[in-house]
Amino acid sequence: MKEPIKAPKSSAALLFRKPVRFFSLERVFQQLEPGMNAAFDLHRWVAPRAGGSPATILANWRAARKCRADVYHVTGDIHYVTLVLPRRKTMLTIHDCIFLYSTTGMKRRILKWLFLTLPVRHCRLITAISQATKDDIIAHTGCDPEKIVVIPNPVDGLIRYEPATFDSTNPVILFIGSTPNKNLNRVAEALKDIRCRLDIVGNPPEETLRLLENAKITYAVSSGLSSEAIAEKYIAADIVLFPSTFEGFGLPIVEGQKAGRPVITSNLSPMKEVAASGACLVDPHDPASIRAGVLRVIEDAGYREQLIRAGFANVERFATSVVANQYLTCYKQLLSA
Numbered sequence: 001m002k003e004p005i006k007a008p009k010s011s012a013a014l015l016f017r018k019p020v021r022f023f024s025l026e027r028v029f030q031q032l033e034p035g036m037n038a039a040f041d042l043h044r045w046v047a048p049r050a051g052g053s054p055a056t057i058l059a060n061w062r063a064a065r066k067c068r069a070d071v072y073h074v075t076g077d078i079h080y081v082t083l084v085l086p087r088r089k090t091m092l093t094i095h096d097c098i099f100l101y102s103t104t105g106m107k108r109r110i111l112k113w114l115f116l117t118l119p120v121r122h123c124r125l126i127t128a129i130s131q132a133t134k135d136d137i138i139a140h141t142g143c144d145p146e147k148i149v150v151i152p153n154p155v156d157g158l159i160r161y162e163p164a165t166f167d168s169t170n171p172v173i174l175f176i177g178s179t180p181n182k183n184l185n186r187v188a189e190a191l192k193d194i195r196c197r198l199d200i201v202g203n204p205p206e207e208t209l210r211l212l213e214n215a216k217i218t219y220a221v222s223s224g225l226s227s228e229a230i231a232e233k234y235i236a237a238d239i240v241l242f243p244s245t246f247e248g249f250g251l252p253i254v255e256g257q258k259a260g261r262p263v264i265t266s267n268l269s270p271m272k273e274v275a276a277s278g279a280c281l282v283d284p285h286d287p288a289s290i291r292a293g294v295l296r297v298i299e300d301a302g303y304r305e306q307l308i309r310a311g312f313a314n315v316e317r318f319a320t321s322v323v324a325n326q327y328l329t330c331y332k333q334l335l336s337a
Contacts, residue, residue: 012040012331013069017077018050025076028153035324047078071334079119089334091125096248097136117141125330127151129249130270153249154323155315158231161260168298171196171238176252178202183243183284188212190290234259239297243284250274254318257311262304264293278311
């Protein structure tokens with residue numbers, strides 16, 4: 001008896017920027033692809049050029065026009081690529097709108113039009129990685145809220161829990177990121193005279209390093225780490241400190257929770273929603289508040305255990321299988337066009 005012929009899977013093209021310094025976006029979808037391949041034949045397309053110059057945008061448009069699939073998913077950053085893809089088969093993931101807050105004048109208007117307004121109008125579906133990002137998109141474009149689906153980032157499968165004795169006399173404080181919104185300058189002020197070792201993953205400017213040195217904070221800096229090396233950083237940490245002033249999501253929060261480490265983060269959206277009850281919330285604009293949070297976590301063992309237990313419970317909603325299924329639901333919706 002002949003086996004029934006299986007219908008070919010529909011194809012989905014995942015369109016990526018050309019990475020230069022940061023790989024967080026690529027790591028997010030790299031984790032999801034194995035769980036999505038069972039339902040769709042996935043193709044990875046990478047923009048040939050990096051940057052935002054007119055020549056780069058035109059080159060990436062020309063290349064994207066040649067991409068062929070049943071559905072198209074622009075995974076972030078190069079939002080303008082959606083404009084040369086089939087409208088009813090295309091979705092765009094928007095991670096944040098930070099570029100609107102870091103530019104002014106004519107440059108801001110051009111970026112808003114090319115990277116937000118036109119792409120949002122053109123796509124059939126938009127996914128945002130947090131409610132805060134969705135709210136930003138609606139505020140800046142007037143987009144119909146029904147068009148935007150909130151799908152969080154998944155927590156890396158390589159992040160794991162290994163039990164360790166908390167070092168309350170000289171804790172290792174893991175700090176991920178070095179862009180201005182990560183708030184390392186205020187952290188330097190907050191940690192002054194607290195005996196600790198600050199482990200920074202990023203490329204802090206010389207000015208920030210001088211602040212750390214003036215505050216007599218012991219620190220180490222590393223960058224360009226693999227996913228495996230970052231997982232080891234969480235294992236080696238006693239505390240994960242993430243008092244960011246602006247984020248689209250805040251992945252170190254859930255990574256710290258999965259690693260079973262007490263997390264300190266901002267009392268702002270989306271960080272407080274991502275963390276739920278599994279983090280110590282502080283005012284990121286107030287070094288005294290950051291300092292109080294760090295001292296409470298160091299000195300109160302019962303509070304630390306409470307945060308860790310709540311973190312383990314919270315992180316389940318960011319499992320790769322859960323997030324992959326949410327994206328697959330969107331792909332199937334595009335196929336129904």
